[in-house]
Amino acid sequence: MIKTDFLVIGSGIAGLSYALKVASFHKQATITLVTKAQKEESNTKYAQGGIATVTNTDIDSFEQHIQDTLIAGDGLCDEEVVRMVVEEAPKRLDELIAWGAQFDKTNKGDYSLGREGGHSQNRILHHKDITGYEIARALLQKVENTPNITLLEDHFTVDFITDHHILRAQGHEKTVTHRDHITCYGAYVLDEATQEIKTIQAKITLLAAGGSGQVYRTTTNPKIATGDGIAMAYRAKAKIQDIEFIQFHPTALHQEPAQSPAFLITEAVRGEGGILRNSNGERFMERYDDRLELAPRDIVARAIDTELKITGEDYAYLDCTHINPEHFINHFPNITEKCKSIGIDVHKDFIPITPAAHYICGGIAVNKNGQTSIENLYACGECSRTGLHGANRLASNSLIEAIVYAHKSFKHGTSIFNSLEFRSDIPGWDDTNTSKNIENILITHDRKDIQKIMSNYVGIVRSDIRLQKAANRLEILYQENKELYKNAKLSVPICELRNLITNAHLIIQASMERKQNKGGFYNQDCE
Known part of the structure; x- marks a missing residue:
């Protein structure tokens, strides 16, 4: 039995910033932060574009950012939450900077602000095209010294x-x-080195376990994004909401053979003037939205999907050949180098792109304090559903949501911490009558089957028939793996498969229940 005052699950921006706040305020408290892979590996690390917040009030305002968020969310945002997050974001940004995160500046010393789809102003702070990596670097360094x-x-x-x-x-x-x-009261945690399942008792638990992009075949999310937090919360009987709203990023780099995760071509490239073209070289966004390439992601992704169906091709193109080469290389060095590594000169060649599963707008329902429906369990970051994103997340709003809700969770947890006690009747993990599984190849095949089912039937465009087929096929996988989980000693592959099946089930069922098209959800048989 391990006892810790605060248990934090996940090492992205949400979990790290929460842990730092708690450790600074409760200097005598113990904080245990667990992560399923190396500490650097999280969805935060892969966030290229930046962090959206109002810093230049001469050209921008909270109200403009709020309205942009509400419009992108297609009527399903919680306006109170939107206002709270947008108005608190600058303070939380200052904390990131104080912890050591660095953002690009102009020659005059002002922040260099980018613009992405759905934004009416330039308000995206960035660090080249590796903003998330830079934020994670700074926070991890601070955590290691705490x-x-x-x-x-x-x-x-x-x-x-x-x-x-x-x-x-x-x-x-x-x-x-x-x-x-x-x-x-805490969590059961598998030590991957010893294969021992530890019982970690905590007074307060914060879940910041990221998203579930690996439920799809093509995703910008890393291998670890298997929806573990959402699945665990669901099994614990927490409320799950709006999980049918999957945001597909319009521009992931198309490669043969396919890569997982797919390399993201940040939306900031379109903010700098990148043009979408079909296989015939035609610019097509004017047929779908007056905002062209800077329309919200759901609109752009569906437009690309439609063009691919018309042309019969697997990918479209992003044309950056007209953008100043020196500016492009300076702003997007990693994208330039990645394209170069596969024979694409971004100054002369179109970049082949395809939409990829990127972000889940719903998740574990929380209130404005980050509380789930389970006592003493908080959630923030991509695994949570706060009401900020509605049916479609506005680009670069995810990082501000994470740091604002990490702060809210910290503040509320602090207010109740002194009233909480450890229990004496917490049971250890019981794996009697189980045996080691030796058929890992079956787990690998089933994982690929889930991704195939979701990509083919529960993608950008859905239908009642496709959803029913997905449900039928997933039920077979569920029944097959139900016995495996019950009888086998646990391993990461077994647990991830279980969680992927759970997430797929939740997405399919929520999609079948929704009867109106909104934002990232589009069913041909709905209004």
Whole structure:
């Protein structure tokens, strides 16, 4: 049994900034931060474009940013949440800078502000085209120098410890339901080096485990993005909301053979004048939206998908040949180098692109304090559903959501921390009557089958028939793997497969229930 005052799951911007705040305020408290891979590996690391916030009030305002967010969210944003996040973002940005994050500046010393789809003004702060990497670097360095934070790499969180586990250990047959008052007491965590499942008891748990892009075949998300947090919360009976709204980034680099994750061509490239063209070399966005390449992502992704169906090709193009070469190389050095490595000269050649699963706009429902429907369990970052994004996230709003809600979760947790006590009846993990699984190839095949099902039937454009086929095929995989999980000693591949099946199920069911097209959700049979 490991006891820690605060348990943080995930090492992206949300988890790291939360841990730093707690450690600074509660200097005598213990904070344990667990991450399933190396500490640097998170969705934050792959965020290229930047962080959206109002810094130049001569040309921009909170109200403009709020309206841009509401428009992109297609009527499903929580306006109170939007206002709260937008208005608090500059303060949280200042904290990132104080922790060591650096953002590009002009020759005059002002922040160099980019513009992306759906934004009415230039307000995107960036660090070249590796903004997320730079933020993660600064926060990790700060965490490593904070003595009351223990960071455990290669530790996979299996499940939350709740009243369900206590009742079962005491021999009660009662099943915990969504209607019951449920409390989180920590989590069971698999140490990947020893294959031991540790029982970590915590007074407060923050879940910042990222998204679920790996449920799709083509995604910009890293291999670790298997929706573990959403699946765990669902099993613990937390409320899940708006999970049908999957944002497909319009411009991932098309490569043969396909790469996972797909290399992202940040939206900031279109903000600098990049033009979308079909296989015939025609600029096509004027047929779909007056905002052209800078329309919100859902519109641009559907436009590209439509063009691909018309032309029968696997990819379209992003034309950057007219952009000043020196400016492009300075702003997008990694994109330039990546394209060069596969024989593309961005100054002379069109870049082949295709939409890719990028961000899940829904997730674990939280209130404005970051609280889930489970007591003492908070969630922030991509795994959460705050109400900020509605049906479609405005570009570069994800990082401000993460830092604002990390702060809100910290503030509320601090207000109740002194009233919380450790329990003496937390059971350890029980894996009696299980055996080591040796058929890992079957797990690999099933993972690919899930990605195939979701990509073919639950993609940018859906239909009732496709969704029903997806549900039928997924049910077979679920039944096959139900026994595997029950009888095998746990491993990361087994747990990830279980979580991918859960996320696919949630997305399919929510898609079948939605009867109106909004933002990132489009069903041919809906209005």
